[in-house]
Amino acid sequence: MAAPLVLRDVHLPAAPSWWPLAPGWWALIAAIAIVSMAAYLWRRRRTRRRREIEQLFDQTLAQAATPAAEVAAISELLRRAARRRDRDADRLQGQQWLEFLDRGSKRQDFAAGSGRLLLDGGYRRQVDAAQAAALREIARRRFLQWMGVR
Structure with missing residues (x-):
């Protein structure tokens, strides 16, 4: 006769350990790392660009020998920046130019x-x-705004 079968209780497998991680977790970690690195590089590039644009404005005005030359340099810089808004903006004259500079602003600093x-x-x-100093302040603010750093 055959030996009686010994029945044993069902054994559950051991709980999976947390290490090594499943492939999905590795993909999530890699995606977070890539997004973090891209955000860091984007912010660093934006900060560097802002600093360069601020230096361009400040150095251009520092090269002006007189307040009249400073006003002329401010006008040139604003006209260059205005082309980013409207390609024909640098051709505006007189009151139209001042109104264009004030467009989008609550205050009428220019007009x-x-x-x-x-x-x-x-x-x-x-x-x-x-x-000239008062003009420099409002012009710098408008220049930086139009160049996309504020």
Whole structure:
């Protein structure tokens, strides 16, 4: 006669260990690493570009010998930046140019404020240094905004 079969209880397999990770976790870690690196590089590039644009504005104005030359340099920089908004913007003259500079702003810094110096300040023999400094502040803000760094 055959030996009786010994029945044993069902044994569950051991719980899987957390290491090594399953392939899906490795893919998730790699995706997070790639996204993090891309975000870091994008931010670094943006910061470097902003610094370069700020230096361009500041160095161009530092090379101006007189306040009148500074006003002329500001006008040139703003016209270059305006081409990013509208390709024909650099051809605007007088009040139209000042209104274009104020477009999209709540304040009328150019058409009714110290920005009016752009109309003839580059052609004057003498320009008040305080007026040029006030123009420099609003022009720098507009320049950086149009160049896409603010």
